Amino acid sequence: MFDYxxxxxxxVMILFLGAFLVEIFGSKNKTVRNTIALVIAAVxxxxxxxxxxxxxxxxxxxSYWMGNWEPVSGYAIGIGYEVDALNLFFAxxxxxxxxxxxxxxVRYMEKDEHxxxxxxxxxxxxxxxxxxxxxGDIFNMFVMIEIMTFAAVALTAFRNRSFGALEGAFKYLVLxxxxxxxTLAGVALLYMSCHTLNMAQLSSILGSxxxxxxxxxxxxxxxxGLAVKAFIVPFHTPAADAYMVAPTSVSMMFxxxxxxxxxxxMIRLCFTIFHAMDQSSLQILLAAFGxxxxxxxxxxxxxxxxxxxxxxxxxxxxxxxxxxxxALGTAVGLSGGLFHAMNHTLFKGLLFLTAGAVLKATxxxxxxxxxxxxxxxxxTTICFLIGAFSISGLPPFNGFASKWMVYQAVYAKAxxxxxxxxxxxxxxxxxVSVMTLASFIKVTQACxxxxxxxxxxxxxxxxxxxxxxxxxxxxxxxxxxIFYNFVYEKLLYPAMVAALxxxxxxxxxxxxxxxxxxxxxxxxxxxxxxxxxxxxSWLLLFVICLVAVCLVIVLxxxxxxxxxxxxxxxxxxxxxxxxxxxxxxxSHVAGSDLFWGFKKDFKGYFNVVQGAHDGNVNTYxxxxxxxxxxxxxxxxxxVK
Amino acid sequence: xxxVNYCVSIILICLGLYAVTMKxxxxxxxxxxxxxxxxxxxxxxxxxxxxxGTAPIFTISELLNGAASSYFxxxxxxxxxxxxxxxxxxxxxxxxxxxxxINRKYHSINADDVRRIRG
Amino acid sequence: xxxxxGIQERSIVVKCGADSFLPFAVTFGVYIILFGTVxxxxxxxxxxxxxxxxxxxxxxxxxxNATKVINPEVLRVNEACGATLYVILGLLGIFLGANFCRNVxxxxxxxxxxxxxxxxxxxxxxxxxxxLTGVGFLLLLMLGLLAPDxxxxxxxxxxxx
Numbered sequence: 060m061f062d063y064x065x066x067x068x069x070x071v072m073i074l075f076l077g078a079f080l081v082e083i084f085g086s087k088n089k090t091v092r093n094t095i096a097l098v099i100a101a102v103x104x105x106x107x108x109x110x111x112x113x114x115x116x117x118x119x120x121x122s123y124w125m126g127n128w129e130p131v132s133g134y135a136i137g138i139g140y141e142v143d144a145l146n147l148f149f150a151x152x153x154x155x156x157x158x159x160x161x162x163x164x165v166r167y168m169e170k171d172e173h174x175x176x177x178x179x180x181x182x183x184x185x186x187x188x189x190x191x192x193x194x195g196d197i198f199n200m201f202v203m204i205e206i207m208t209f210a211a212v213a214l215t216a217f218r219n220r221s222f223g224a225l226e227g228a229f230k231y232l233v234l235x236x237x238x239x240x241x242t243l244a245g246v247a248l249l250y251m252s253c254h255t256l257n258m259a260q261l262s263s264i265l266g267s268x269x270x271x272x273x274x275x276x277x278x279x280x281x282x283x284g285l286a287v288k289a290f291i292v293p294f295h296t297p298a299a300d301a302y303m304v305a306p307t308s309v310s311m312m313f314x315x316x317x318x319x320x321x322x323x324x325m326i327r328l329c330f331t332i333f334h335a336m337d338q339s340s341l342q343i344l345l346a347a348f349g350x351x352x353x354x355x356x357x358x359x360x361x362x363x364x365x366x367x368x369x370x371x372x373x374x375x376x377x378x379x380x381x382x383x384x385x386a387l388g389t390a391v392g393l394s395g396g397l398f399h400a401m402n403h404t405l406f407k408g409l410l411f412l413t414a415g416a417v418l419k420a421t422x423x424x425x426x427x428x429x430x431x432x433x434x435x436x437x438x439t440t441i442c443f444l445i446g447a448f449s450i451s452g453l454p455p456f457n458g459f460a461s462k463w464m465v466y467q468a469v470y471a472k473a474x475x476x477x478x479x480x481x482x483x484x485x486x487x488x489x490x491v492s493v494m495t496l497a498s499f500i501k502v503t504q505a506c507x508x509x510x511x512x513x514x515x516x517x518x519x520x521x522x523x524x525x526x527x528x529x530x531x532x533x534x535x536x537x538x539x540x541i542f543y544n545f546v547y548e549k550l551l552y553p554a555m556v557a558a559l560x561x562x563x564x565x566x567x568x569x570x571x572x573x574x575x576x577x578x579x580x581x582x583x584x585x586x587x588x589x590x591x592x593x594x595x596s597w598l599l600l601f602v603i604c605l606v607a608v609c610l611v612i613v614l615x616x617x618x619x620x621x622x623x624x625x626x627x628x629x630x631x632x633x634x635x636x637x638x639x640x641x642x643x644x645x646s647h648v649a650g651s652d653l654f655w656g657f658k659k660d661f662k663g664y665f666n667v668v669q670g671a672h673d674g675n676v677n678t679y680x681x682x683x684x685x686x687x688x689x690x691x692x693x694x695x696x697x698v699k
Numbered sequence: 700x701x702x703v704n705y706c707v708s709i710i711l712i713c714l715g716l717y718a719v720t721m722k723x724x725x726x727x728x729x730x731x732x733x734x735x736x737x738x739x740x741x742x743x744x745x746x747x748x749x750x751x752g753t754a755p756i757f758t759i760s761e762l763l764n765g766a767a768s769s770y771f772x773x774x775x776x777x778x779x780x781x782x783x784x785x786x787x788x789x790x791x792x793x794x795x796x797x798x799x800x801i802n803r804k805y806h807s808i809n810a811d812d813v814r815r816i817r818g
Numbered sequence: 819x820x821x822x823x824g825i826q827e828r829s830i831v832v833k834c835g836a837d838s839f840l841p842f843a844v845t846f847g848v849y850i851i852l853f854g855t856v857x858x859x860x861x862x863x864x865x866x867x868x869x870x871x872x873x874x875x876x877x878x879x880x881x882x883n884a885t886k887v888i889n890p891e892v893l894r895v896n897e898a899c900g901a902t903l904y905v906i907l908g909l910l911g912i913f914l915g916a917n918f919c920r921n922v923x924x925x926x927x928x929x930x931x932x933x934x935x936x937x938x939x940x941x942x943x944x945x946x947x948x949x950l951t952g953v954g955f956l957l958l959l960m961l962g963l964l965a966p967d968x969x970x971x972x973x974x975x976x977x978x979x
Contacts, residue, residue: 061912068918069909076905082898126911126919198779205786209793216797223816225804229797233728236790237719240735243783244712247743250776300816362818674814676728681720756858785862792956799963 063113064121067140067193070106070154073099074186078179085175093165096178100161100185104154107147107189114147115553120567122195130569135257141195141568144557148397148550149192149323152404156315157185159408159528164308166522167415171306177217181309184210188316192323195568197246197332198256200324204242204288208235211317214309215301227300230676234297237683238287245280248273258332259568262561266334266579275698278333279691283683285328289321291382292352293682295375296672299359302371307415310367314374314411315404322381322400326393330558334579336388340697343480344690345386350484352379353491355668360498361654362665366414366424369502370407373450376491377403383484384465387472394547394555395464401550402457402539406449409532413443416521416529417506426502431511435518440507442529447503449536451496455598457540462492501653541598704745711738725801725808729794736787740780747776828880836878843870851946855935861942865949872954876961885958893955900948907941 061069077099085092113119120143128137142150161181168174187206194200212235216228250256252273253264265274283294290298298318302310329336329345336342356376363369381403384396416439417432418424433440449458469488473481520526539546557564565574658665671678711734718731755774802808847867850859875884911920921936933939 065912065918069912072905072909072918076902076909079898079901079905083895083902123917125917126921127917198782202782202786209789212793212797216800219800219804225797225801226813227816229725229794229801229813232790232794232797233719233732236732236794237716237735239786240712240739244739244742247739247746247776247779250779251746256775303816669818672818674817676725676810676813677720677723680716680728684716684720754858781862792960796960796963 063110064123066106066110067121067142067150068123068125070103070150071186071190071193073106074103074182074189078182078186081175081178081182085178089174092175092178096182097161097165099182100158103185103189104158107150107154110142110147111151114142114144115549118144118553120557120563122568130260133569133573135255135260135569138199139195139257139259139568140193141259141564142193143564143567144553145323145326145555146192148401148554149319150189152319152401153185153188153192153316156312156404156408157181157188159412159531160308160312160315163311163412163415163525163528164306166524167308167419168306171218177214177306180210180214180217181312184214184309184312185316188320191320195258196256197249197258197261201239201242201246204320204324205239207288207317207320208232208239211235211301211313215305217306217309218304221304223300224304226674227297227304230679231297231301233676234287234294234679234683237680238284238294240284241280241287241687242284245277245284248277248280252277257568258327259565259573262332262334263565263569263574263577263579265332266561266574267577269699270333270335272695274333275694276691278328278335278698279694280687281328282325282694283687283690285321285324286348286686287321287683288318289325289378289382290318290375291348291378292355292375293686295352295356296679296682298375299368299371299672302374302411303365303368307367307411307418310371311408311411311415314371315408318374318378319400319404322378322385325382326385326558330393331561331564334561335698338698339476340693342386342388343478344693344697346383346481346484349379349381349383349386350487352376352382354379354487357491357494357498358664359668359672361494361501362658362669364426366417366426366429366502366506367411369426369498370410370414373495373498374403374407376495377407377450379491380462380465380488383488384468387468389468389472390555390559391464391471392468393558394551395461395468397554398464398547398551399461401546402449402461402536405532405535405539406446406456406458409442409446409529409536410450412525412529412532413439413446416525419525420518420521421515426505428512429506429515430509431507432515432518433507434511435515436520438520438526439529442526442533443507444503445533445536447499449540451499452492453496453601455537455540455601457536457543460540460543462488497654504653541595700750701745701748704741704748708738708742708745711735711741714738723810725798725810725813726795728810729791729798732794733787733791736783736790740783740787743776743780743783747773749773828878833878836874840871840874840878843874844868847950851943851950853932854942854946855939856932861945862949865946866953868946868950869953869957872957873961876958881961881964885962888954888958890955890958890962893951893958897948897951897955900944900951903944904941904948907937907944910937 077095080099081092081095084095110121114121120141123140123142124137125140126137130136164177164181168177171177184207187203187210190203191200191207194203208231212228212232215231216224218224246256249261252271253261255261255264270278287294298313302313305313329341353376356372356374356379360369360372360376363372377399381396381400384392384399386392414424416436417429420436420439421429421432423429445456449456452458452462466485466488469481469485473485561579562574565577565579566572715731715733715735715738718734719728722728722731749770749772752770752772755771755777757769761769798808801813805813807813847864847870849864850867851861851864854860854864872884872888875887908919911918911922914920914922916922919937919941921938923937928934
């Protein structure tokens, strides 16, 4: 009965069924509701994990027509679901994220009210994202985008008494809706010229002839619409607000699943449907967007005082890395981008979960009010440090492996094309990595080390069911960093080959030989194997350095543990002239202001960029419109 | 190809974008969102038009006589438009509920006052 | 005419109008849902027409009396039941051997009959039921925000049997 061909549809539909069941039964009994939500999430996850063997190891592409409506005389008339290695790669990330978030939210949300609605929305969001990554029909993708947007907006506004929740949700809804309308207009234009909605058939039609102005305009609109979902600058403004005000288990889902779905949509659009990735003009456009995203994301993050808003800007910046790597159009670039997307889900999910633990234990995420939590919450601190090392790109964690691949890809592209633009991109990528490390040193010092304020003296560690997802993600971060060759061969190489192998995608959906008859060829590029660094020796080096640092700290200054009280009175007024008016010997710089000199030197830049984020919904909407216009004009002129 | 429909839908989309980007009152922003949706819906329906075609229904007389070959307009964009109208209604409902709650909390629905998160 | 919390007292003309239009709206909406596969219309369109009954009740009789007749809690649970029924009918295709959303029973009737389209007829009915209850619940929720202390008629007990 349950042949694995049905598993994609079952995985998506059972999430929606679970949402409706929680709505019926969930408002009365807490245990029933939690059980239904977690069991259904686990069943859906199991369906997707069971597909790893056929799709990744045996290389099969599952194509599924709903209602058995097979194509008639070469035209697709039904809605199709197609699962090849690229889809399943993103589906694995989605499923892992929502399962861990569900386990985390059982204890995290226990003091909120209307939790029946929370679990319904959580299951709808998961179902929407999973449907988006598994579908093979372009209008079904639009419908799943809308389901995802609604559930995300409702979850952002969930704690509607907290600061800024309603306005963050409103801005997300307005900008998300503008983006979706642009996507729909693009779909309509595409239907006008190709008379089909199936992605495989569109791919064969658009691959066999050059693009006419209608399809180029459709490309520009869909590109902008999916960029709104992936939160690339300048479409990133709802992300910064929404990640900050949503409950943290939901923020983890946003940064782990929702923007990866947008990235997946862009990869499908550029590589498979429009076959446009081997044109240098499109590569330059996408790489320029990625470059600006990386830079603006990390510089805005340096200036933040709220823990979750800082993590949101870092999330935007890391997606910039992914987009830059994917934009290069080479095999190295694509696999580096996919690897970084996977690692971003893991380490950013971990960082958001630790932020949630801090919020639950202390009640605030303001970096100026936190401090010294490493003694009170040691296990959370270790998980946070693993996440911070990963995002900064320290070996042997997974961030180093993927960032190394991205640097290699961009450098190779700069060398082979000789274009000065790619040299700039390489430099920006490395500089942004350094600034990411600086920003996380600031957060670690402000939040976990340093002096503990008076009102946080009795914070306790968070409960066990909240720590389990954190430990699972930490272990995954370490394992994917050390056994990186295994991950590359088993997961990334099939996904990258599937993204470039459009002939197989078309043939398994529409019948064998269809792509050949339409004149579509593959863009398969021979992918090199990587073995440029040895993770075990890096791990030993890291352990030795860690032991050395701990020894130095322990054997060092005996007065290290003493805290200084900022309210000490000066000894006597007559010495004031020798201290030039300062009351104490030291001046207190809060941990969150660790880079105040850097901010002061670049005051002009920070004023412009921070002033541009002025919170007004009209401003943000005008950025979206102007950026869409720029993309459309660029594509109509340069993309053929 | 009905030129009038396409022109009107582009005008509607531009008017909606003007309302979203230039108007300070949040209710007017929501109305602008709705107008964008209506413009896109009109565009989608006009895409499926075939000159001289009838409604996409098989009548009983055609089917009983076996001559089911009347020339009609494309039914697929009509299905797309139906879905899009439902989505537009839901977006409007959700946005208006958020505006009502923002009014209760912020005591104002001017976009210049509803900006506590910035920077 | 007295003004109470900004809303006029219901006048007799509005009440009679609501009384006359309500059965027509409900019947016509149910007809459109039921004949969804045979004539233009279907689940969503008919559902919205039936849900206008909630609006007509509010216009004629005020919010308190409308919620006495149509309980929002019951509507909320029924909406989820309609949606569950839709997904289960779709999954029925998988249980009986074909793909999702396949017509697996009642699919050999005469063209033009009411029950001749297979499972899709019942999926259409469940969509109609879901939209009916869902849009009705939505309307009552938003109307409830409008005038939370609007009593409608405080001395006249309206009998809507």
